[in-house]
Amino acid sequence: MDWKTFQALLSGVNKYSTAFGRVWLSVVFVFRVMVYVVAAERVWGDEQKDFDCNTKQPGCANVCYDHFFPISHIRLWALQLIFVTCPSFMVVMHVAYRDDRERKHRAKYGDTSKLYNNTGKKHGGLWWTYLVSLFVKTAIEVSFLYILHRVYDSFYLPRLVKCEVSPCPNQVDCYIGHPTEKKVFTYFMVGASALCIVLNICEIIYLISKRIVRIANKMKRRNRNMTTYPQDYNDDSYNNCNRPVSRQDLKDKPPFLKTTEKPPYRLSTLKLNDKIRASAPNLSTTS
Incomplete structure (x- = not known):
């Protein structure tokens, strides 16, 4: 997988993100993509050869490995990174759609006419698209953590596993290669994923609270404008007919x-x- 191309695609999301979104993108690339490319791929480079069983029965080691590792950590994390960053492209596509509408509007009504003040500003439909993308990213992160927890029993990798799957003649002891190193990287990637979930939740709260404050300020300004008009008619200049003439x-x-x-x-x-x-x-x- 070409991670440089993947990073170039996601770099366009950074200018439409909030402060929490920029931190999230930095965590994804520094603590997940870089660790994945530099270290994790080498640790899980050829893990099936390092999976050693104390039997020479043909096919026993392959079946035991498939039983305990139905999906490789490294492939599951690659799939997780692809899925968790795809919702961000929803925002980029929505901004591109706005840019196209703005271009057509100016071509029809002239360059001075504007359909949007800023096509990348999170108002209207773009705000909803950005919020939905955050919910989708959070759901994907939680789903992959649940799958990892379900498949590998609380993210734990033992040194020794006992296999009784056919065609093994009896209970066979199998040893996992580099179990401590794999365990450390597993906990690190799980912690980075949990940090991304926290950042997504904080960004959701930030967007919703900012929207509520904006609506409250609009209502206050509207009420203030409505109360100023009756006060203008209660001024002394309008009610001096009953005042004694000096x-x-x-x-x-x-x-x-x-x-x-x-x-x-x-x-x-x-x-x-x-x-x-x-x-x-x-x-x-x-x-």
Whole structure:
């Protein structure tokens, strides 16, 4: 497998990822792909020849090896790396689809018209594509860990295994080559896979919480705009019709308004004088 080509394909995902996604990609290449290529392939290079049984019965060693190692660690990890990085291409394909739509839109309506502000920004459908890819990657990681745990009994590699599978004549003792070294690499790859699961979960929480905060801020701004409009109508400039008119206000007004508007206390004084004359016509209002 050409891992350089595989790395070149995934390098395009890095510019569309969040901080957690970039860390995840670094862990995949440094702690998994590099360890796989440099060391793990050599440890499991020809493991069937190193699987030695204390019998010369033809076919017994092959059957016992297939019984205890139905799938090789190294091939299972290669398959895991391929499957776990495939969901990231969903994001790249979605961005390429957006770029194609943007190109067609500009060709139809001109270069000044834009369909997207930024085709690589995680809004709308791209946000959902990115979130679904994280869930798929997490599910693949968990599935492969379960398969490894199920097949190899808690990731443990013993030094000696006892085989009673036909065509072995009786119980045969078989010895695994480099068991301690294989055990160390197995635990290391399992730990790296668990770290990738934690990073995926953190990125999912980060994306969802950021989306919730953005929606909450939009709702706050909308409520703030709705509450500012009634306050504008409650301003004194709109409700000064019931305010008493002072003499200074009358001086500042034009002459034609001075004749029409009178202070409210003048009206009340005239009405009081009329009532006094009506009740006591012989009395004078002056003392």
